[in-house]
Amino acid sequence: MNSIGMFDNTKESLGDLLEQIHTGKAQLPDLQRSFTWCNEQIVKLIASMSQSFPIGAILTIKVNSNSSFSFKPRLLEGVQITKEPIPDSLILDGQQRLTSAYMCLRSGNAVQIRDRQTHKVQERWYYIDISAALNPEIDRVDAIISLPRSQTQKTKHRKIDCSTAEKEYEQLLFPVSAIFNYAQWREGFQKYWNYEQDKLALARQFELEIVKRFEHYQLPIIQLRPELSKVAVCQIFEDMHEMPTPMTFFDLVTACFAAEDFSLRDHFAAVSQQLSRFGVLQGVRNTDWLSAVTLVATYHHRERVVKEHPFIAQIPTVGCGRQNILDLELADYEQFAPITLAGFDRAAKFLHGLGFVHPEDIAYPSQLLALASVLAIVGLPNDLGRTQLERWWWLCSLGEVYNNWQNKRTANDTTEIPRWLAGGAIPSNIHSVHFNRARLLQVTRRQGAIYKTLNALLRKQGAIDFLSGEIIRDVKAFDGEIESHHVFPEAWCKQQGIPATRYNCLLNRTPLKKDTNRFIGSQPPSVYLARLVDEQGISKQRLNEILRSHYIEPKTLWSDDFDAFLDSRMGDLSLLIEEMMGIKLSKGNLAGMK
DSSP, rough: OOOOOOEEEEEHHHHHHHHHHHHTSEEEEEOOOOOOOOOOHHHHHHHHHTOOOOOOOOOEEEEEETOOSSOEEEEEOOOOOOOOOOOOOEEEEEEEHHHHHHHHHSSSEEEEEEEETTTOOOEEEEEEHHHHOOOOOOOOGEEEEEEESEEEOOOOOOOOSSSHHHHHHHHHHEEEEGGGGHHHHHHHHHHHHTTTHHHHHHHHIIIIIIIIITTTTTEEEEOOOSSSHHHHHHHHHHHHTTTOOOOOOHHHHHHHHHHHTOHHHHHHHHHHHHTTTSGGGTTTTHHHHHHHHHHHHHHHHHHHHHHOTTTSSOOOOOOHHHHHHHTTTTTHHHHHHHHHHHHHHHHHHHHHHTTOOGGGSSSSSHHHHHHHHHHHHHOOOOOHHHHHHHHHHHHHHHTTTTGGHHHHHHHHHHHHHHHHHOOOOOHOOOOOOOOOHHHHHOOTTTHHHHHHHHHHHHHHTTOTTTTTOHHHHHHHHHOOOOOEEEEHHHHHHHHOOOOOHTTTTTGGEEEEHHHHHHHTTTOOOHHHHHHHHHHHHHHHHHHHHHEEEETTTTTHTTTHHHHHHHHHOOOOHHHHHHHTSSSSSEEEEEEEOO
16 A cells, blocks of 8 residues: 555445445544535435446545544434444535435435524425436426425415325326335336336436436545544545535636636626616526627527528527536627617616516516527517516416426527517417416415515505605615505504405515505504594695505405405405406416407
8 A cells, every 4th residue: 555645546336335325334533513414405416326427536534443533423314223233434524415315316205404594403305307317408307396294285376296106106296215226116106107108208308418417427436544633634634625606607708708808897897787787686696697789699509500400400509507607608799799788778767667676676587698689689569569578477377387497488488589579479478377366365474476566566656655755666766665565564464354365465575665654654544544644744635645545445454344445446456456467367378369
């Protein structure tokens, strides 16, 4: 053995390493922290391994009698062994990755994650959408599905139930926990589908393109030799855990462009100054900017190929996925960056007309990228085109279209909206819109898409602050504090025994100044309205006009009739939403464009 070298480099198959963890042969030293990864990190890890992308090296130290010291070992979280064995090696770096992989792929139990905001432990099951994973136009991250402990989840767009194997087969959802036992899962899948040829072919393709990648996945191992001192090991451990900021695709493209003597970082700094002139664009990140430029570049490349080769079989795709961005050439960036910047300029002005002033007003930043890209491509639309764009914006925001598969949604809109504005077919994202009037009662999350969008819609329609009499839109434009506050105060509702799901719903909230909310306090509407008349000198007629600017029927507040207020406001807001979205709300389905 070379006495100078203090470590060895080797490789270990993922399956073998997870088996060592399962049997306790590989453990953690007592100086390791607890498992802290959240859902998003685990989804990205699964997506990377499913594409054979590297997830980084693992640092270990051998455990044997030659060690000059010993750490107290402990099992990785999720490992269940009655009698813990003496480990062969300790994992110094890679705990979060290996714990995630073990719980997902080998433990057979739900994965215990940490919620990013509350830090509470949650249990999740992970699945791969087979069709989505085999579709090269869909980002792999979007093909990974995370379900709660019940293995069921209902969203506005889709109901998923994987509580039985048969339901997994039916929905073409593969549990990642069966990745190293695929033959058994495939047998059940084939029987369920009565050995239909198309399903057999799908299972074979999924095995070759996805499952085999896990089975053959190799992890680089840096193994420290046991004769290292404890001080040296602790120093190495500390150096490895300084939590460096992970690289983004912006960093990677910056490095590529630097080889051609172009500073992408400096260029974006100049771009950022231009964007910051508009409040609504101040949240645009460097990765957002690069995504938008890529959308515009791939769109023009696609159109050029179609024009030059009208009968081409495989048309280039428009997109802003990681691969699209990494394929972006410097010449394309330099050509389309000015066009894209003009698109953002037009988008800011367009959104100001819709009542969007600050970055937090935007429900989906990816929808902003689509808007900027489209306006970079088509320029300023005519009056009819603007009306179409407005309807698209309200449809996708209120319809929560961008909740999932955001890169795919953005690419679709960038491709299809220019054709639509030129008289073509309605974009596919619009066809996917479902909006039920009941959503106005069901939504309670203050930062959700419908909350943000409806608040902007009320600002656009000229909502007026109860106390100051100022137009909310003007207050927001000049950095005034406007928030969504209760119309019937929470404290009063609790006293009346009104359920939290009703008094916290979207219908009982409206955009108001912070001072106005303090003035309202916990008083019933009839009391604070009377105070506005008596103490502030606002006439009852004017006060009623202010209430109607929020689509509130005044008599329901003067009489403190909470139920009548909800019914009346639901009807009025539904009519407003129908007008803005250009659809007729009926049972949550898109009945057709007006």
